[in-house]
Structures are given as C-alpha cells and as structure tokens.
Amino acid sequence: MTSAIGARAPRKEDARHLSGKARFVGDIKVAGTWEAAFVRSPLAHARLGAITKPPGMEAQVFTAEDMPDLAPIRCESTLPSYKVSDYPALARGKVRYVGECIAICIAPTRAEAEDLAEAVIVDLDPLPAVADIDTALAADAPRLHEDWEDNLFLTTRHDGDLSEAKARATVVIERSYETARQAMNPMEGKGVLAEWDHRADQLVVHTSTQVPHLIRTGLSECLGLDQAQVRVIAPDVGGGFGYKCVLQPEELSVAWVARKTGRPVRWTEDRREHLTAGVNTRQHRYRITAYADDDGRLLGLDADIWVDIGAYSVWPFTACLEAAQAGGNLPGPYDLGAYACRTYSVATNKPGFTPYRGVARPGVCFAMELTLDAIARAVGRDPLEVRCLNLVPGAAMPYTNVTGKFYDSGDYPAAARAAAQMIDAEGFAARKAAAAAEGRLIGLGYACFTEQSAHGTKVFAAWGLPLVPGYEQAMVKLTPSGTVEVRSGNHSFGQGLETTLAQVACEWLHLDLAQVRVTMGDTGLTPYSTGAYASRGMVMAGGAVSKASEELARRLRIHGAHLLQCDPAETEIREGAVWKGQASVGFAAIADAWYLHPDRLPEDVDTAGLEVTEGYKPDIDTGLFTYATHAAMVEVDPESGRTEILDYVIFEDCGRRVNPMILDGQSYGGAAQGIGSALFEEALYDAAGQPLTSTLADYILPGPAELPAFRLGHSETLSPYSRHGIKGVGEGAAIAPAGAIVNAINDALAPMGAELTRIPATPHRVLAAILDARAAREAAQ
Amino acid sequence: MKPAAFDHQRPETAEALAALLAAGAKPLAGGQSLGPMLNLRLARPDRLAGLAAIPALAGIREEAGIIRIGAAVTHARIEDGDSPVALPPALRQVARGIAYRAVRNRGTIGGSLAHADPAADWITTLTALGAQVVIRDATGGERRAALPGFMPGAYRTALGPAEIIAAVEIPAALREAYWGYHKICRKVGEFADAIGAVALHPATGHVRIVAGATGGAPLLLEGIGADLARTARHPGTGALRLALETALPGADRVRIQLLVTALDRAIAKVVPA
Structure with missing residues (x-):
C-alpha cells in the first residue's frame, strides 16, 4: 500500500496551505470580536507605581488590580534548591523585563487598541537592571525576586570522580564557550482568541499552541474554572518549535477579559513583540576541562554550565528543564568514563526561557564537539577518528551512559563514518590544498549527537515538572x-x-x-x-x-x-x-x-x-535515541569574515521512517534553524536590559540564499521498545549545525591560529578572531 | 504594531502636492522605509502625500547629455530597464541587489535618497556616478545639490521644509564608465555592512571611489581616486586602509576591514589588483 508506513506520501495538509486557505487564529472570524494590545514595560527592572487609564476609556483597559481573581502563572518543581517565581499575567509590584505586560487594552481594531495602550500612563521607579549572568551572580547584585537570597532558579551537580582521569590524562583541554540568546521566530507568531460560549457554559479559547490540553489545564487553574468549562482549540499553527508549548501571560489576560466582558477578544503577536517580549531560548555559557590520552580517548570531563533564564519560570516546563537537560546531555553519544558537572539557572531581567527545538542539546553539542576537535588538534589526529574512538560502539547497545541515559539501539560510529564518506572526507585534504593554493580557506567539521525522543513518565517525574506524560x-x-x-x-x-x-x-x-x-x-x-x-x-x-x-x-x-x-x-x-x-x-x-x-x-x-x-507509551520511559552525524564543508573569506557553506551532509538514524519525505523536510527545517544559531541569530541586550534586536532588520534569520543544498543519508535501526520501531526526530537536525559549522570554520582558520568559541559565528566575530590572531602573532615576533 | 491614524492623499499634480507639503504633509515615495517607521510609530505624520500619481515624478528622460530619473521611479523599473532611454548598466546592476523584489516593486530612488540611510545602495552609487539631486520647492522652483554634499550625515539631507526631491541627474556619458561595486551584507537583501563603489570614465576624466555604509555619509576617497586615474593601477589594501583610517578616525577595526574589502573588490572589477 502506498499510503502505509514508509510511503513518501504527499501531505494531506498541503492543499489548504499552498492555496492560502489554512485557518490560523488570525483567520478566525467571530462576530463582535475586539482586538487587544498590551501596555508593556519600557524598563527592564522597576517598581510599578500608579497606572492611569485614559479618562473615559476605563472600561477598555485592565490592569492586575482589576484581576484579583486571576492567579499568577506559578510553576512548581520538586527539584531540590528550585525557587518558584510567580509570573503574573499583568505586572504586580514590579516589572522584571522590557516588554512585560502591564495592562491590556481592547478596541474594535488593533490600531485603536494600540492608541489606547499609548495613552495609559504608568509610573515606574527604575531599579538597577540585571542584564547578564555576571551581573546576576555578583555578590551585591540586585535581586529579581526579592524573597530569594540570590538570582538562581536552580543549581544542579553531577559529582563524578575525575581523579583517575586526571591522573591518566596526557592531554588537558580547557575551553569556554558561549551560545547567543535567541528568539524562536515561528512564521506565525502567537495568537489567541477567547470567547464565552453561553450555550456550552464554556470559555472557548482558540490559541496557537502545540499543547492544547495543557493550555486548558493551565488556563483553568489560573482562572479558577473547572476544566470542563474551558475548551481550547488550536487551529492551524504556523510553527511552534517550543515557543508555543508554554502558557503565555497574554493567553491568560485575553481569556480573563473575554470572560469578564462577555466580548470575544483576540490578541495577535506581532514580530516586534515576539522579538522583544516573547520568551527566549538557547543562551548558555560553558567552562569545560576535558581529560584525554595521547590517542584522543576522552577519559573525563569537568563542566560548569550557566543558562541565562530571564525573569520568570515558564509553565509547565519550569526554568530548569534547560539546565537539567544540558547537564544530563553534555556527554552526548560518547563513552565517557568520568563526568562532573555543575549547572546554574540564572535569573536576569530578560524575557523568560523556553525549550526550543533541540532543548539544550544544540548548546551541549556545540560545546562537546568543539572540545573533541580541540582534542584532535592537540593529539594530531583526524577529528573523525577521534570521534569514532570515543563514540558508543554498536556492539555496546543497549548502553547506559555516565549520566544514566539508556541508549536503546544504534551504531553511532557507523553514522559518523557514513557522513564522512558522503562528504568525501578522504578527498578533503587534496581539496583543501588546492584551495589553499588559490588563497582560499576551506574547512571540514563534524558534529555527532543523540536525540532523546518520546521520553516519558519516569523521566519527567524525575525532572520534577508539573506535567508528567503517561x-x-x-x-x-x-x-x-x-x-x-x-x-x-x-x-x-x-x-x-x-x-x-x-x-x-x-x-x-x-x-x-x-x-x-x-x-x-x-x-x-x-x-x-x-x-x-x-x-x-x-x-x-x-x-x-x-x-x-x-x-x-x-x-x-x-x-x-x-x-x-x-x-x-x-x-x-x-x-x-x-x-x-x-x-x-x-x-x-x-x-x-x-x-x-x-x-x-x-x-x-x-x-x-x-x-x-x-x-x-513505549516499553521504556527513558526515550528512544535517534542519532546522527552532521558534516559541513565551509569556505571562510578572511577579508570579509563571511562563511559560505559549500556542502552539508546529514546522516541520521531515527528508526522506522513513517514518511521519508516528511522526514527530509524535518531535517531541512531543523538544520536551517541550526544554521541560524550557528551563523546568524542573536537577541542582543544592553547593560540596562534594553533589547537591541527588535525587528528582523536587526535580528538576522537565514533565508533560502544562505542555506546549502542539504544532502541526507539514512539508516534504519528499529527501536526494540516502540511500536513499528519508530523513534522521534522532530528536533534532531537543529542540534548539530553549530558544532559542525564552527568546527569547519576553525579547521579553515587553523593555519591563521584563530579559533572561534562563540556563536553565532558572525563575520564580525570571524574577523575579530583573525585580527586577534594576527596581532598575537605580530606581538610574538 | 499598527500606525497611529494619518490622512493619506495622492495628489495628481505638482501644484496639489505643493499645497499639501506647504500644509505640513510628509511625502510618501514608496514607503519601504517610512512604512515600517509608521508601523513602529517612530514616524507620526498627521498627513502623507503620495508622489506616485504625479506623472512628472515618474518619468525618465535624457536631455543635453543628462539622464534625468524621476524621484518616484521604482528600483524595479531601473532593474528591469523599463525606461525610454538606456540606463547606465551600473544602475541596473545596483537596483537588482536592493533588498528583495517586493521592496523593489514599491521603493523609489527618490525615496531612498530622501531617507538617507547610510547603508542604502543609491546614496553611494549616485555619489560614485557624480549625480545631482534635483530639489523642488513649494513654488515649483528647482535647485540642484551634488552628491555627496546632499547628504551631510546619517538620515540627514539638504532638503528644506516643503521641499521634495524631483529627480536625480546623471551624466549620460557615464553609461560607458567602468563600474565596480561590491556590497557586503549579512544575507541577501539585508542592508549593507560595507559598500565599495568605483566609477571610472577616462574620456570625461570622471573618477570616483566611494566607501558606503560607513555609518555616515558616503565617503569620497579623492586621493585614492586621483592615484587610480593617474596610474590605472589598484591602490592596494594598505593604501585603502590608511585612507579609511584617516577619514574615519575612531572607527571599529572590523568596520575598517569590511570597508577595505568592499573597496578592494570593487576596484578589482575595474583595474587588476
């Protein structure tokens, strides 16, 4: 049958999408709907004083004072040391990031609602902003949440014994890495339309979400309604990537106003709101010491990981999932003997943090893969060989790693070798020499990873989240x-x-x-x-x-x-x-x-x-591990700092492929977002916590012209633990591009003595690294 | 973001336009920069006067050795060569690289000059081509301002109140100019991080080497240009760097590097390195 599992069947949903007939929240027409605009904080940290509504318009403007019956978003966790942050739908007492909602205004059109929002006068008494990790962790740092004794949502420790690794190591690599803060930029922003249905005696909330049932749970808890009195409808949703898997304060305000006024109300996030006020992602900092022997065999790893969480914990994934995942996933697909890691989830005056396609693993993959290349350079071996030496071999499956992850099936070195073959690693040295003879710099880089997918009950229970899937x-x-x-x-x-x-x-x-x-x-x-x-x-x-x-x-x-x-x-x-x-x-x-x-x-x-x-649910709760190796060949222009991707190969194994064509699309899309992280995307803030990248002219997303023609290869190692041997694959391709591309850049720059450790690898950073290396060389002469 | 309320009129005659401008209306010449600024409420005019419906502003003609391009001519028309007179190849080439086709369909050459974004293409290109900006006042009187003097700095022009750009004028002889242009930007369609432009026309003695996207007005490198005219040889990156560091004291080393690269590559299109 051409339509069963394994068929490259055309997508059923494409006819309406390609003809512009899909139905997103913005397309829904409910008679009498008014549009909402939010008064948002212009300051990153301030005491909130009086809010003055425009005279005569009081019935169209609502503040936290009007909503005593609306509970804040409160995300508990059972993890020790975790601190709870109440996240009110509309600010109470303080504002903690630029863009935080202070009041909701409704009017027949969005433009009129924005006119109204402009006319609301808000007294703010500025407080010193905590705009970055260093400021937040300083001993005398202002506190975001005054009842906390510091600015840490959570710290975790993994205390492996590194003494033997240290004793045996002949190579010690120390590196610091940083990954930029990002906005997720689904093509359709967030949107929500709420109305009260008197016949059903129900609040009906049309919202652009990945998790309609969870949003119903969240809404009913905060609004004090029985879940039967809330119906959530997610219509067509134009991308989510994690941005739409959390309860958003705007959803709460819109629902509350619709219930209170009896009028259908809609809010449509615009791109500026998304870039300045929407939850962010990805911002990590690493300090890593790796211990290896002369062959490049990794003996032990010692790591500190900081995650810049922003002001509030999101519901239901908490402020801690990212760091917990980072600490647990840093060893990646490698057979690592000893591991110690400390993570810090840091509160700052920025929008909150939500898991984004890949969840922590793009950061840990970047850190781990650059470290492996640094080891390979230190021992003078091919990075592919160093990887294959350290990857969990197929014969060891199933395999429980140093952080207790249960790798269910697969052959990781085989995927690495297959990717290397696809990109013609053997012929690369000659190609590189030929390029060098023309004065061109080219480089080859790899990144390997596992993607824990469809992990279930026990894993989520161990993370202490308010949601545990069954x-x-x-x-x-x-x-x-x-x-x-x-x-x-x-x-x-x-x-x-x-x-x-x-x-x-x-x-x-x-x-x-x-x-x-x-x-x-x-x-x-x-x-x-x-x-x-x-x-x-x-x-x-x-x-x-x-x-x-x-x-x-x-x-x-x-x-x-x-x-x-x-x-x-x-x-x-x-x-x-x-x-x-x-x-x-x-x-x-x-x-x-x-x-x-x-x-x-x-x-x-x-x-x-x-x-x-x-x-x-699958036979195991520990997840099914998809795995892949990405290989990138790049040319770096040392005069402009520009990186061009000459070839990009993904060799992936996600078990049984239900629709190989859709899977290819997932790989293209994920890798495109990974290339965004690697080379382009960066949400910048100044020391006062003001966002500096508030439009798409400043926040650069890759477009079609910046993306390579991806080449894909697959093997199909069926999981023994899931129906049809399927493993999840939605996130994977976003994980590895930064590691593969920056390794390729560093390979290209190696003759100049320059090395990048921070993404995005913008032309500015590449040029700065080249100029620094040149200055260091000249100083040494 | 939605704009604050404004009135939008599309006069069909220069006189009607002048009356609107005299009453404080802001000219709208494509809106590809003004539109976003309205939406972000960074610009809040009460009234907009669209230029597109005035035939005189949308024409292209050649007289007495001068090509005159109306201010309301779109980038797309220039890209497509949709003109009764042949346009210099340089203009078509530059137009093709402005933003995206959707922007080029509406954005105009006069609008771009009036906005005076340092990173835009026309301001640098037209400086290299020795263009004159034709400025019209409310009475219909015209004056001319040469580039780069028309743009004293970022987002600043020589336009007075109630004045508009009527056209730009380019010496027709420069159709035959040697032309080199190199734009460095983060991605296709983005604003430039650095531009190098070179126009060389030995028969008329025209030589201009211009660094664009400097953060301010386009930078005319007269000494480098004179040397190039004299020697017909690439000045080398060392001389470019020195000239830029002298002209842009305090500029970030990466910006200087990008400008050197852009100029180096633009010049290399005209004379061998």
Whole structure:
C-alpha cells in the first residue's frame, strides 16, 4: 500500500496551505470580536507605581488590580534548591523585563487598541537592571525576586570522580564557550482568541499552541474554572518549535477579559513583540576541562554550565528543564568514563526561557564537539577518528551512559563514518590544498549527537515538572460511510502529523490516505494528550493510533467474518475491505450494518462498536535515541569574515521512517534553524536590559540564499521498545549545525591560529578572531 | 504594531502636492522605509502625500547629455530597464541587489535618497556616478545639490521644509564608465555592512571611489581616486586602509576591514589588483 508506513506520501495538509486557505487564529472570524494590545514595560527592572487609564476609556483597559481573581502563572518543581517565581499575567509590584505586560487594552481594531495602550500612563521607579549572568551572580547584585537570597532558579551537580582521569590524562583541554540568546521566530507568531460560549457554559479559547490540553489545564487553574468549562482549540499553527508549548501571560489576560466582558477578544503577536517580549531560548555559557590520552580517548570531563533564564519560570516546563537537560546531555553519544558537572539557572531581567527545538542539546553539542576537535588538534589526529574512538560502539547497545541515559539501539560510529564518506572526507585534504593554493580557506567539521525522543513518565517525574506524560490516547473510528476518523490530542504545527498519523492507521486498515481524516488540537473533540514537544508526536500519538487501528481492524474482521459467513481467523484486511479468499465485504457495508442495519449482525455482537480509544507509551520511559552525524564543508573569506557553506551532509538514524519525505523536510527545517544559531541569530541586550534586536532588520534569520543544498543519508535501526520501531526526530537536525559549522570554520582558520568559541559565528566575530590572531602573532615576533 | 491614524492623499499634480507639503504633509515615495517607521510609530505624520500619481515624478528622460530619473521611479523599473532611454548598466546592476523584489516593486530612488540611510545602495552609487539631486520647492522652483554634499550625515539631507526631491541627474556619458561595486551584507537583501563603489570614465576624466555604509555619509576617497586615474593601477589594501583610517578616525577595526574589502573588490572589477 502506498499510503502505509514508509510511503513518501504527499501531505494531506498541503492543499489548504499552498492555496492560502489554512485557518490560523488570525483567520478566525467571530462576530463582535475586539482586538487587544498590551501596555508593556519600557524598563527592564522597576517598581510599578500608579497606572492611569485614559479618562473615559476605563472600561477598555485592565490592569492586575482589576484581576484579583486571576492567579499568577506559578510553576512548581520538586527539584531540590528550585525557587518558584510567580509570573503574573499583568505586572504586580514590579516589572522584571522590557516588554512585560502591564495592562491590556481592547478596541474594535488593533490600531485603536494600540492608541489606547499609548495613552495609559504608568509610573515606574527604575531599579538597577540585571542584564547578564555576571551581573546576576555578583555578590551585591540586585535581586529579581526579592524573597530569594540570590538570582538562581536552580543549581544542579553531577559529582563524578575525575581523579583517575586526571591522573591518566596526557592531554588537558580547557575551553569556554558561549551560545547567543535567541528568539524562536515561528512564521506565525502567537495568537489567541477567547470567547464565552453561553450555550456550552464554556470559555472557548482558540490559541496557537502545540499543547492544547495543557493550555486548558493551565488556563483553568489560573482562572479558577473547572476544566470542563474551558475548551481550547488550536487551529492551524504556523510553527511552534517550543515557543508555543508554554502558557503565555497574554493567553491568560485575553481569556480573563473575554470572560469578564462577555466580548470575544483576540490578541495577535506581532514580530516586534515576539522579538522583544516573547520568551527566549538557547543562551548558555560553558567552562569545560576535558581529560584525554595521547590517542584522543576522552577519559573525563569537568563542566560548569550557566543558562541565562530571564525573569520568570515558564509553565509547565519550569526554568530548569534547560539546565537539567544540558547537564544530563553534555556527554552526548560518547563513552565517557568520568563526568562532573555543575549547572546554574540564572535569573536576569530578560524575557523568560523556553525549550526550543533541540532543548539544550544544540548548546551541549556545540560545546562537546568543539572540545573533541580541540582534542584532535592537540593529539594530531583526524577529528573523525577521534570521534569514532570515543563514540558508543554498536556492539555496546543497549548502553547506559555516565549520566544514566539508556541508549536503546544504534551504531553511532557507523553514522559518523557514513557522513564522512558522503562528504568525501578522504578527498578533503587534496581539496583543501588546492584551495589553499588559490588563497582560499576551506574547512571540514563534524558534529555527532543523540536525540532523546518520546521520553516519558519516569523521566519527567524525575525532572520534577508539573506535567508528567503517561499513556498517550488516540481514538480511531469507522464512520458510517466506511471511512476512518482519527482523533488525537496531540497537535501538528507543521510536522505533517495529519498525514503520518493517517499513514499509521492505513498500516492496519489498508485505506487510501484520502479516506482517513485526522482531527487534532481541539480539547472538545480529542482525548487528553500533553501535546507536541520532546519529539514525541510520532512515537506517542503514532503508537496510540497504531494500537487503536489494530483493535479496530480486529473488530472489522469479526463483523466482516459474520457477513462473509466465515471465521475471523480466515479473513484478512486489504483495499478497504475484509476478505476471505475471493469474497470480500467493504468497510462501507460493515459500517452500514453496524450503524444502520444491526439486524444483519448477530445477537451476541460485540457492543464496543467501531470506535476505539487506546492508550500507548513505549516499553521504556527513558526515550528512544535517534542519532546522527552532521558534516559541513565551509569556505571562510578572511577579508570579509563571511562563511559560505559549500556542502552539508546529514546522516541520521531515527528508526522506522513513517514518511521519508516528511522526514527530509524535518531535517531541512531543523538544520536551517541550526544554521541560524550557528551563523546568524542573536537577541542582543544592553547593560540596562534594553533589547537591541527588535525587528528582523536587526535580528538576522537565514533565508533560502544562505542555506546549502542539504544532502541526507539514512539508516534504519528499529527501536526494540516502540511500536513499528519508530523513534522521534522532530528536533534532531537543529542540534548539530553549530558544532559542525564552527568546527569547519576553525579547521579553515587553523593555519591563521584563530579559533572561534562563540556563536553565532558572525563575520564580525570571524574577523575579530583573525585580527586577534594576527596581532598575537605580530606581538610574538 | 499598527500606525497611529494619518490622512493619506495622492495628489495628481505638482501644484496639489505643493499645497499639501506647504500644509505640513510628509511625502510618501514608496514607503519601504517610512512604512515600517509608521508601523513602529517612530514616524507620526498627521498627513502623507503620495508622489506616485504625479506623472512628472515618474518619468525618465535624457536631455543635453543628462539622464534625468524621476524621484518616484521604482528600483524595479531601473532593474528591469523599463525606461525610454538606456540606463547606465551600473544602475541596473545596483537596483537588482536592493533588498528583495517586493521592496523593489514599491521603493523609489527618490525615496531612498530622501531617507538617507547610510547603508542604502543609491546614496553611494549616485555619489560614485557624480549625480545631482534635483530639489523642488513649494513654488515649483528647482535647485540642484551634488552628491555627496546632499547628504551631510546619517538620515540627514539638504532638503528644506516643503521641499521634495524631483529627480536625480546623471551624466549620460557615464553609461560607458567602468563600474565596480561590491556590497557586503549579512544575507541577501539585508542592508549593507560595507559598500565599495568605483566609477571610472577616462574620456570625461570622471573618477570616483566611494566607501558606503560607513555609518555616515558616503565617503569620497579623492586621493585614492586621483592615484587610480593617474596610474590605472589598484591602490592596494594598505593604501585603502590608511585612507579609511584617516577619514574615519575612531572607527571599529572590523568596520575598517569590511570597508577595505568592499573597496578592494570593487576596484578589482575595474583595474587588476
């Protein structure tokens, strides 16, 4: 069947997207809707005084004082040392970052709402800003949260014993690395439209989210409503990447105002709000000491990791997931004997921090992969050989690493060698020499990683999060027409789940994709799911759809066997029908019998019917580990500092590929975002905490002209622990580009003695590194 | 962000336009810079006077050895060579590299000059080509300002109140000029981090070497240009660096490096290194 698992089936959702007929929050028309604009803090840190509403317009402006019944976003964690930050929907007492919401204004149009927001007068008494990690950790630093004794959300320790590694090491590499703060920039920004439905006695919230059921939980907790009184509908969502997996203060304010006024209210995030006030991501700092022997064998690793969290903890992923993941994932795919690591989640006067595609791993991969190249240079070996020496070998699988991660299956060195072969590593030395003869600098770089996907109950419980996913539910139903309806509480914001979940159903039910309708995103129509994050959608929702489809197929064979007057064991399903030999009965006839002509079925018919809800999680909670090696070949222009990607190769193993075409798209998109991190994207703040990159003229995203023609290779090592051997893959390709590209840049710059340790590797940074190296060389002469 | 309320009129005659400008309206000549500034509420005019509907401002003609390009001519028209007279190849080449086609479809040469963003293409290009800016006042009177003097600094021009740019004028002989242009920017379509522009026309003795995107007005490197005219040889990066460091004291070393690179590569298109 061309529509089952493994088919490169065109996406069901593309027709409406390509013809501009998709329905995003901004497209929804509800009569009488007013638009919202927010009064936002112009200061990073200040005491909030009086707020004066424009005279005569008081009924259209709401502040925290108007909302005593709205609880702040409060994200608890059971991790020791974790400190809770109350994050009010509208500022109370203090503002803690530029862009923090102070008041919500509503009017018939957005422009009028912005006029109103401008007219609100806010008294602010400035406080010293804590704009970066060093300022935040100074002994006399001002406190963001006054009841804390410092500016740390959390510290964690992994106290491995490094004494043997230190004793045996003949090579010691010390490095500091930094990764920039980023904004996630989904093409569609955040949007929310809330209305009170009197017939259902329900607050209906249309919101651009990855996690509709979680948002319902969050909204109901903060608004004090029963969950049955809240319906969350995520319509088409134009990218999420983590930005839309948290409860946002604007969602709360809009919902509260809609309930209070009885008027439908919408807020549409604009790009400036996204770049200055939306939650950020990625900003890490590392201090690493690596111990190795003369072969480049890594003996031990000692690390400090700081994460610049911003002002508040997000719900439900807390302020701590990033650092916990960083500390736990730094060893990556490597067989590391000894490991010690301390992490610091630092509060600063900037917007909060949410996990972004790859969650911490782009940073740790960057740090680890640059360290491995530094080791390779120190011992004079090929970076590929040093990697293969240290990667967990296939024969060791399954393998539990130094931080307790359970690598379920795979052959990591094989992927590294395959990537090297694809990019013609063997021929590279000659190519490099030929380029050098023309005065050109080219370099080759690798980065290897694992992507923990679809990790479940025990892992989340150990992180102390307010959400712990369990069995993912899905409903699969034969309609009266004999077609199939799939309902999942997960959501698709571009990953193609409408197609791939249908493909999973087709694996059991042997229909054309057009005969399978997939409904997601509406809490009123779908079973509870914690949603789409952690590369879990295909594994979890796919597994649940598979299980429910299998059960539906079993029931169809029972009914079909009755209609065919045979034993169910004698039947099979193909081409949308139940067959015994040459005789068949179509699904439509079975549906007709069940729904409209039950007289054709036996007296003792199975009363469960043709609607199946099943729950699923993989056999292990520790996740299924996709892995890959990226290899980049770059040319660095030493006169302009510009990096051009000459070739880019990804060799990946994510187990069973449900739709290889969609997977290719995931790889392109993830790698494009990784290249953004590597070379372009940087949300800058000055010492007063003022954002300096408030438009896309200042915050540079890569465009098509900046991206290479990615070349992909795959192996398929099925996970023994998941249905169909599927592993998650949504995040992976975003993880490695910074490591691979900066290693390639450093390879190219090695003859000049320059080395980059910070991303993005902008032309400015490349030139500064070259000029520094030149100055150092001249000083030494 | 949505703009604060404003009135938008599109006069069809120069006289109607002059009346609007005299009443304090801000000219809108494509809006590719003004539009975002309105949306960000950084510019808050009560009234906008669109220039596009005035035929005289949208024409291109050649008279007495001068090519006159109306202020409301779009980058796209120049890129496409949509003109009754042949445009200098330099203009078409530069136009093709301005921002993105969507911007070029609406953005105009006069609007770009009036905005005077140091990183924009036309201000540097037209300086290298020795262009004159034709300025019209409310009475219809015209005066001319040469580049680079028209732009004394970043976002500043010689335009007085109620004056508009009517056209730019370029010597027609420069169609045959040797032209070198190199723009360094972070990505395709972005504003420049450095521009080098060279126009050399031995028959008329025209030689101009200009560094653009300096953070201020385009920098005319007269000494380097004179040497180039005399020797017909690339001055070398050392001489460029020295000239730039002299002309831009206190400039960041990376900016100097980028400008050296842009000039070096622009000049190399005209004379061998």
